[in-house]
Amino acid sequence: MARSTVLAFYLIATGLTYGFNGDSFELECPDECDCHYFRINWVTDCSESNLTEVPYDELSLSVYILDLNGNNITDLKPFPGDIKMRRLQIADNRLTKVNKEAFKGLEYLIDVDLSGNNISYVDPEAFLDSRGLLNVELQGNPLTVVEGPFLASATLQYLDISSCNLSSINPQFFDNITTLTTVDLSNNPLKTLEAGVFDVLTSLETLKLNDCKLTAISENAFSSAINIKYLELSGNHFTNTDWPEVLGKLLRLEYLNLRKSRLTSLSEDTFSNCTNLVTLILADNELRDLDVAATLGNSVTHLEELDLSNCNIQGPISGETFTNASRLKRLYLSGNPLVAADLQAALEPLPTLERLFLSNCGLRDLPDNFNVFDNLLELDISYNPLENVFTKLLAPLEKLEYLNMGYSNLSYVGPDTFSKMTAMKRLVLSGNDLLSLEAGLFGNLTQLTTIELEFCGLKRPLNGLAFFKNLTYMDLREIRLGGNPLVIPPSGPIFPKQLSQVSILDLSNCNITSLNVDAFKNTENITDLNLGGNRLRSADASLSFLERLRHLEKINLSNNNLTTIDPDVFANNPKLHSLNLLGNPFICDCKIAEMWDWANMIKGDLDVLIGAKSAEKDIVVKGNKKKKHLYCHYNETQLRNMTTMVNKTVPGRRPFAKPRELTFANRTWAKYVRESGCEPVVKILRPIALVGESFEYSQSNNITAGVTVVAIMALGLGVATLLMTIKLFRRKTVDEADTETNRKVR
Structure with a gap:
């Protein structure tokens, strides 16, 4: 008790001395901003404060980071003299140009973020006074055509001008920023890349040209940029490019991304000079006739990652395919037709493999040489018409952490299949007709964090027999059982004590009609519960199982058979911040208004009710996209007794401007609450709720x-x-x- 009293008086003393906590001795801080120290640096955060101009007169000269993101600033004026600002963030405002005067005297500036504005013009000499400038971000601005040099800086290393609507890059564009090491030009409609553009960038290491609608690249485009290590060219439309010539100068290239670039063929000498290549991504191209062995050649001896997913390769992947790439650690072959015997021979030289993805390859069985993969951590063999007998082949994979066997035509998984996989963290068995699980199947998976068993035909939820009886699986936090025709017991918990640490549980579309009060007795740590698509009704105590879930934060009760709901059922869920009730046949009564007031006044946020307000994705310019609102309907008796809709005026409600007549039964919750005449919850309940939440917080923090x-x-x-x-x-x-x-x- 003495300790409690001391703590209480400490709280009082803290409150009484709040006005003397040293704030008056801090550096200057504008009224609209939040200021604090980050390590030893003074940060002024004025983001999302509806500012129309920079509070120049209120800034400390010692400000290190100034954050003005998300305001309505249209113009920049000179900052105070001698200001020591290092980083200026002014993204997502309404700037239209960048003038030299605005950045005059900013000698200490290192980083500037001007992304997401309406900037069409940038003064090439805007940052001349910033002699230590390293990073400039201008992405997402409608820049006009640049004639001559873009910027002048002797120190600039990073430039992001992606999504700036640039249709061309002139030969002098980079003349005065030759120290650049990273340039991002992605999502600009460049179409072609001429020779000489990057000649002055002899220090360039990273170049991103994704989604630029490129059809061709000049043979000499990179002839002087010989230090490029990371090159991204995905999402383009290449039709006529001499790849051996384009890549031939890039002797130090380590990373190349050509995903989804409409490639149809690659010659045998494409990568002959890329002797340092570590990552090669060719996924999502129509490379039907690709000879993988010939294309890789003898040069890619350092290759560690190769992605050939969804290339529809018809040629054989076997024998000598990866002989010269024996250092491969990550191999992605999903979406290509493969044969187990050929695959076995192809994988033989790859003992260091860590990730192997073979999803949707038409495999009926698997290679029987998994015993050579001592370091394999991730294996995806989903969406293959596999035979049951294959499962014993996986036994040697003792270091495996992720295994996806989903939708693989399995009807039985032997009890010893995972017995040696003690490092397993995520296991996916969804989409297989398992019907039941063998005793001890998951017993040794003591490090498991996620298990997915959706659409497996299971009638019983996970029971203790599949796990070791006297062991709690402390890391198992997520279980997905959606789409199974589960039979829920009328009393007692539905999960064993071994699963007490589960926090995410999906029981959607499981044909559940009711859950007893002790259903989650052994899994009281659930924070995210999905019960959507079931047949739960509004009978007495139908949601009583919520009483035990004091940690619940999100619950999905959409598309059930709920006709009414009382906010009192969530009295024991103080942390609840997301409630999905869409698609239920609610009857329009005053319980609807009570739920509305509960979210609005008690929880303090109407968005707690999914569908109470239009979401951002619902606001569309064209089309008749049906918004996902909460609806209720009048029953026949109500309609019969309400020929004319009365527009009642009730304190706390905003009535419609004009009286309305009932012409149909369905109402959105918002409309019903306004027209119902139901008395609102007293507003004093919100402060009471806040006190209750504080009390709950004190309990959760051992006070x-x-x-x-x-x-x-x-x-x-x-x-x-x-x-x-x-x-x-x-x-x-x-x-x-x-x-x-x-x-x-x-």
């Missing part, structure tokens, strides 16, 4: 109820003392005035 009560009583006593002092002071003043008056009278 005893006694401490909380003492602190509240002390706070109340302090307020009462203050009021009494004021009252006595006023009385004393009145008495003195009366005395003076009496003296004058005498």
Whole structure:
């Protein structure tokens, strides 16, 4: 008790000294901003403050980072002289140009972020005074055609001008920023890349040209940029490019991304000079006739990652395919027709493989040489018409952490299949007709974090038999059982004690009609529960199972058979911030209004109710996209007794401007609440709810109820003392005035 009292008085002392906590001795801070130290640097955060101009006069000269993101600033003026600002963030405003005057004197500036504005013009000499400038971000601005040099800086290393609507890059564009090491030009409609553009960038290491609608690249485009290590060219439309010539100068190239670039063929000498290539991504191209062995050649001896997914390769992948790429650690072959026997021979030289993806390859069986993959961490063999007998082949994979066997035509998984996979973290078995799980199947998976068993025909939820009886699986946090015809017991918990640490549970579309009050007795740590697409009804105590889920944050009850719901059912879920009730046949009654008020007043955020307000994705310019709103309907008796809709005026509700007539039964919750005449919840409940949340917080942080009560009583006593002092002071003043008056009278 003594400890509790000390803590209570500490809380009081903290509150009383709040006005003397040193704020007045801090550096200057504009009224609209939040200022604080980050390590030893003064940060001024003015983001999303509806500012129309920079608060120049209120800035400290020692500000290190100034964040002005997300305001309505249209123009920049010169900053105070001698300001020591290092980073300026002014993204997502309404700037239209960048003038030299605005950045005059910013000698210490290192980083500037001007992305997401309406900038069409940038003064080439804008950053001349910033002699240590390293990074400039201008992505997402509608820059006009640049003639001559773009910027002048002797130190600039990073430039992002992606999504700037640039249709061409002139030969002098980079002349005055030759120190660049990273350039991002992605998502600009360049179409072609001429020779000489990058000649002055002899220090360039990273170049991104994704989604630039490129059809061709000049043979000498990179002839002087010989230090490029990372080159991204994905999402283009290449039709006529001499790749051996284009890539031939890039002797130091380590990373090349050509994903989804409409490639149809690659010659045998394409990568002959790329002897340092570590990552090669060719996925999502129509390379039907690709000879993988010949294309890789003898040069890619350092290759560690190769992505050939969805290339529809018809040629054989076997024998000598990867002989010269024996260092491969990550191999992606999904979406190509493969044969197990050929694949076995192809994989033989790859003992260091860590990730192997073979999804949707038409495999009926698997190679029987998995015993050579001592380092394999991830294996995806999903969406293959596999035979059951293959499962024993996986037994040697003792280091495997991720295994996806989903939708693979399995009807049985042997009890010893995973017995040696003690490092397993995520296991996917969804889409297989397993019907039941063998005893001890998951027993040895003590490090498992996620298990997915969706659409497996299971009638029983995960039971203790599949796990070891006297062991709690402390890392198992996510279980997905959606789409199974589960039979829920009428009483008792539906999961064993071994799964007590589960926090994410998906039981959607499981044909569930009811859940008893103790359904989650052994899994009370659930924070995210999905019960959508079931048949839960609004019977008495139908949602009583929520009483045990005090940590619940999100619940999906959409598309059930709920006709009414009372906010009282969530009384034991103080952390709940997302409730999905869409698609239920709710009857329009005052419980709808109570739920509305619960979200709006008690929780303090109407968005807690999914569909209560239009989401951003629902606001469209064209088309008749149906918005996902909450709806309720009148029953026949209500319609019969309500020929004319009365527009009731109730305190706390905003009535419609004009009286309305009922012409159909369905109403959105928003409309019903306004027209119903249901009395709103008293607004004092919101403060009460906040006190309740604070009390819950104190409990969750091991502060005893006694401490909380003492602190509240002390706070109340302090307020009462203050009021009494004021009252006595006023009385004393009145008495003195009366005395003076009496003296004058005498």
